[in-house]
Amino acid sequence: MNKKYRYGILFTVLVISVLLAGCVEKTGETPGEAAGEIKIGIVAPVTGGASTTGTDMWQAAVLAADEINAKGGVPVNGVNMKVKLIKGDTETSRESGVKAVTKLITVDKVDILIGGFSSGITKADQVVAAEHKVPFIITGASSPIMTRRTDIDTSYFFHHCPTTDDYPESTLLFVDDAVKPAIYTKSDFAADRPLRLGVIYQDSAYGEGVYDGIKKTIENNNLNMEIVSAEKFVMSQTDFRAVLTMIKAAKPDVVYPAAFLNEQTLIVAQGRRDVGLNTIYLSVECNDHPDYYTGVGEWGEYSIQESRFGPYANPAGAIRSNVLKFRDDFKSKWGAPPGMMGASTYEGVYIAAEAIKNANSVDKEKARASLAELEMPQIIEVMEGNTITFSSDYRESKFALYMQQLIMDEAAGETRPKIVWPESVKETDFVLPDWYEPGTGGA
């Protein structure tokens, strides 16, 4: 090849690289560049398998920071400090997560970390945060070990999302209260027949946590339920047909997947469309996202979605106006409605700002102490006692969870959730569809 041609190719590659580099969003600035700023690192999987959720978290955090800054910032020592967010993309992998958090702490010198999605990834991130004693408000990783693990100092970690113990408790209490009676009436089952539960869970701290939570809930609440099949899958798996066929063979009455959004979409669609597993699918709250309703389409109809903040349904109550404003503002800024992890990350930025304001300092130890003593009104998610506060033992905030059923909305061309439980906030009753096929096991 002649030299001219070779240099031509080299030049073209360089130009394309520069153009592509120009398209990359600026993620931070040099340390110490701007005094008078509170630097918050947003730890989220903006790329990779959980990118939908990660992007939602980042966009919600940006909205919160913009709102706080528009109101003048956070008063600290007589100076109104602006909130500056720095993106830490975990790329939905442990290795990249550790790299991102290390950079946020050592290069960007953040004052506080917010976010963390996927317990497995966040568990690895925590090691770096603990070593550098950086307060971390965890708004997306749901394993209770986040603040309960004993191999590192967890005193800097504050858990602002329900744990994997909380999801199954609300979900299975609802199943026992509303789904089971409907199935037993339709199928004429004896009241003492245990409800047959199929579980399909991600082979990760998150999935294992939900599965453990399911077993604990059944035992602690003395529920008449039997796990007839419990199958694992690897994170980001796309083909669930074989495993769903095995679950179908166990003849469950209800199937409880512990999966992320893309996985849950495929589990429900492949289960109903390909395998013919015509049952009631339950869903963990992280999937209450517009992309889930679009992706799962008509196959998601009548499935159950546990939630604390959704893009469509609103529980009645004092914070309803806050929720509607957040949703409108988010949509006008980003062009799509927010998801649940976005909601808790949005609150996470407000929590960090409030803690720093109360501490009157960005000092990490003072911010940690301030977070431990924090008591602030609920913002856009219903909290127990209507207050955001962290428990003294494991630094967990407590959410009031509700259950939704997906009903086809002809105008939207996809399903929309209706709140069916608990009684205090429900919009309509749970419906058992005509196509539902119960498991066997005796009438």
Added chain:
Amino acid sequence: MDTGVFLLILAWGLYAGCIYILLAIGLNLIFGVMKVVNFAHGELLMIAAYATFWVYTYSEINPYLIIPVVVLLMAFLGVLIERLCFRPILGTGKLNEIFLSLGLIYVFQNLAALLWSADSRSIHSPYSGISVSIGSITLPLDYVAIIVITFIILIVFHVFMKRTTVGRAMRAASQNREAASLMGINVERMDMLSFALGSTLAAVAGSLWMISGQMVNPYMGSIPAIKAFAVIIIGGLGSIPGAIVAGLTLGIAENIVPFLMQSFVAVFGVEMSFTAWKDTIAFFILIIVLVIRPTGIFGEKGE
């Protein structure tokens, strides 16, 4: 053991095997003719899946009719990749080829994320609610169609390679590049054709992937590509029959083995889930084959 469940899982394995075969044969063809390992082959599947999605979204025509359009687009892309990326560095060292194809992975992934965002997208086949009974099992029509389409493509591909002048020329270039050149075969044209054909097969795999209800996002190409690499190593580098046998074996094994293992331990009263072992099983087979036959099932020494 429930025979109906066994047969159904076997069918899912057959479907997975079809996707692996289409990808692996494309990889093998490129490797056979150019002796280049294109690590970015999974990204061709991803781009084809996006192409299927966009054509379907804007035209709303039957997704099966979109396949020829996507095939043409991908053939053109394949030619571009060969001409602009691989041809200039051909023969300059294996490391150059490896790093170029690794670089292409990131370029394609980031371009896709930039152009179409990182959101996952899917389409709905018009036949998604229709099932057909085959013996004691019932399969969705789309899966039967996918398996049939794959086998038709394999037959056409076989006839093309064995019976046509161009096919024979590609085989000759694959067997001995210099001798083929001396016999008057334009090996550079064969390189271009092999990339076009390889991309075409990846295009079919990508379209069928979408039709089967799977989702596409910029990062989804890696896993099928890794499996396709396992397939060509198990089958033997450069061997088309090897890729077919290994693709089917891998697809079926990774679906059926967890079921068999579960049934086996259940005999001893042990309840254990092996379904997360899918990938482990694929690479366990790879290790066994390499230990027993380092050249792969149909591979020859020197590849």
